[in-house]
Amino acid sequence: MTTTSSITIAVLGSGRVGSTLATGLAAAGHEVTLGVRNPGTAQHDVLASDVATAIETSDLIVNATPGDTTLERLVGRRDALAGKVLLDVSNATVLSTDGLPGGLLYPDVSLGELLQDALPDTKVVKTLNTMLFSVMTAPGNLTTPPTAFVSGDDVDAKRLVRTVLQDLGWDDDWILDLGGISTARGTEAMALMVPSLLGALGFVPFALTVAR
Amino acid sequence: MTTTSSITIAVLGSGRVGSTLATGLAAAGHEVTLGVRNPGTAQHDVLASDVATAIETSDLIVNATPGDTTLERLVGRRDALAGKVLLDVSNATVLSTDGLPGGLLYPDVSLGELLQDALPDTKVVKTLNTMLFSVMTAPGNLTTPPTAFVSGDDVDAKRLVRTVLQDLGWDDDWILDLGGISTARGTEAMALMVPSLLGALGFVPFALTVAR
Numbered sequence: 001m002t003t004t005s006s007i008t009i010a011v012l013g014s015g016r017v018g019s020t021l022a023t024g025l026a027a028a029g030h031e032v033t034l035g036v037r038n039p040g041t042a043q044h045d046v047l048a049s050d051v052a053t054a055i056e057t058s059d060l061i062v063n064a065t066p067g068d069t070t071l072e073r074l075v076g077r078r079d080a081l082a083g084k085v086l087l088d089v090s091n092a093t094v095l096s097t098d099g100l101p102g103g104l105l106y107p108d109v110s111l112g113e114l115l116q117d118a119l120p121d122t123k124v125v126k127t128l129n130t131m132l133f134s135v136m137t138a139p140g141n142l143t144t145p146p147t148a149f150v151s152g153d154d155v156d157a158k159r160l161v162r163t164v165l166q167d168l169g170w171d172d173d174w175i176l177d178l179g180g181i182s183t184a185r186g187t188e189a190m191a192l193m194v195p196s197l198l199g200a201l202g203f204v205p206f207a208l209t210v211a212r
Numbered sequence: 213m214t215t216t217s218s219i220t221i222a223v224l225g226s227g228r229v230g231s232t233l234a235t236g237l238a239a240a241g242h243e244v245t246l247g248v249r250n251p252g253t254a255q256h257d258v259l260a261s262d263v264a265t266a267i268e269t270s271d272l273i274v275n276a277t278p279g280d281t282t283l284e285r286l287v288g289r290r291d292a293l294a295g296k297v298l299l300d301v302s303n304a305t306v307l308s309t310d311g312l313p314g315g316l317l318y319p320d321v322s323l324g325e326l327l328q329d330a331l332p333d334t335k336v337v338k339t340l341n342t343m344l345f346s347v348m349t350a351p352g353n354l355t356t357p358p359t360a361f362v363s364g365d366d367v368d369a370k371r372l373v374r375t376v377l378q379d380l381g382w383d384d385d386w387i388l389d390l391g392g393i394s395t396a397r398g399t400e401a402m403a404l405m406v407p408s409l410l411g412a413l414g415f416v417p418f419a420l421t422v423a424r
Contacts, residue, residue, distance in 0.1 A: 107319045144356050146423040178408035186405035193398035196390035211358040211421040
């Protein structure tokens with residue numbers, strides 16, 4: 001399945017999303033470092049280090065921090081992130097009292113665009129933000145093909161992300177390049193589907209997808 | 213395919229969406245009246261009459277008017293719509309200069325909820341608002357199964373809509389009841405995907421769908 005040579009990848013965020021991606025990317029043969037605030041305080045399946053070291057030693061940075069905290073976490077790391085590809089899987093939502101997305105934190109724009117604006121020397125690519133975390137590294141387990149929507153301004157960065165997605169099990173036909181980073185407005189808005197989908201389906205793997 | 217007895221249905225809106233639905237519902241054996249502002253000025257595939265007559269003579273009203281005009285069109289018809297089911301397929305978007313959805317007209321709520329609030333004696337059901345119009349009456353033509361998301365507060369109204377969807381070719385497994393009308397916030401937000409999907413895919417039949 002591996003179509004690329006090994007890439008150095010930092011995964012920021014050690015919640016379910018980050019842990020799943022770090023494990024899956026390492027299993028695909030990449031050199032993964034989990035960037036966490038306090039390395040050593042918890043057991044991880046992959047190497048963990050502080051965030052600065054993880055970024056410094058990696059070419060591809062995966063943002064799996066909560067989307068409503070991402071800007072404040074990453075804007076100060078502009079120099080460290082320069083020249084790197086930032087694969088952003090997060091959604092910036094306002095949580096309801098039940099802990100589920102109740103609205104969009106940036107309804108007139110997208111977190112993807114705000115990140116690209118704040119990090120002009122970094123190549124931001126948005127993808128994998130329209131599914132339950134477990135699908136990100138196991139898309140073939142669904143009964144119908146899912147879609148990985150991809151948004152980003154840099155063609156080379158999107159090509160790299162596409163090969164990484166393929167390493168995670170994404171068939172090339174399931175990867176849909178929507179265009180520039182502004183198209184993340186559409187995929188981020190789909191986060192508003194999550195509460196009702198979980199209510200209707202239960203906590204099962206799902207991916208918002210385009211049937212054609 | 214017809215699982216219900218014939219229903220009297222008014223379709224409001226004679227654009228591509230309304231025309232497609234009116235023709236498809238008539239072909240499924242229902243008594244369809246297209247409600248238009250100026251009956252007789254254009255050729256239609258089904259009976260056309262003025263909007264008031266179409267509503268008066270029908271049990272199920274399909275709203276296929278442009279979503280950014282729907283509230284002003286329907287709020288004044290509150291008495292005529294009382295006791296009826298309103299199947300709303302519209303999306304209320306702010307159009308960009310290219311004529312495609314550039315934002316949501318009601319970003320903090322949904323048109324479905326605003327209609328239900330304005331028409332308390334009408335049973336509002338939102339569905340079919342997440343696909344190209346041609347898929348609404350030909351869902352089986354896609355290569356993978358699409359989803360018809362359904363939102364509404366009234367269980368009986370949603371049951372009626374489900375049977376009408378089945379008459380249009382929707383497999384029962386493809387119809388997903390999301391819950392109350394407030395869940396239309398999620399499906400309406402997916403309208404923001406339309407410009408980039410048309411850009412990426414071209415003008416081909418598509419439906420935003422949940423893979424699981």
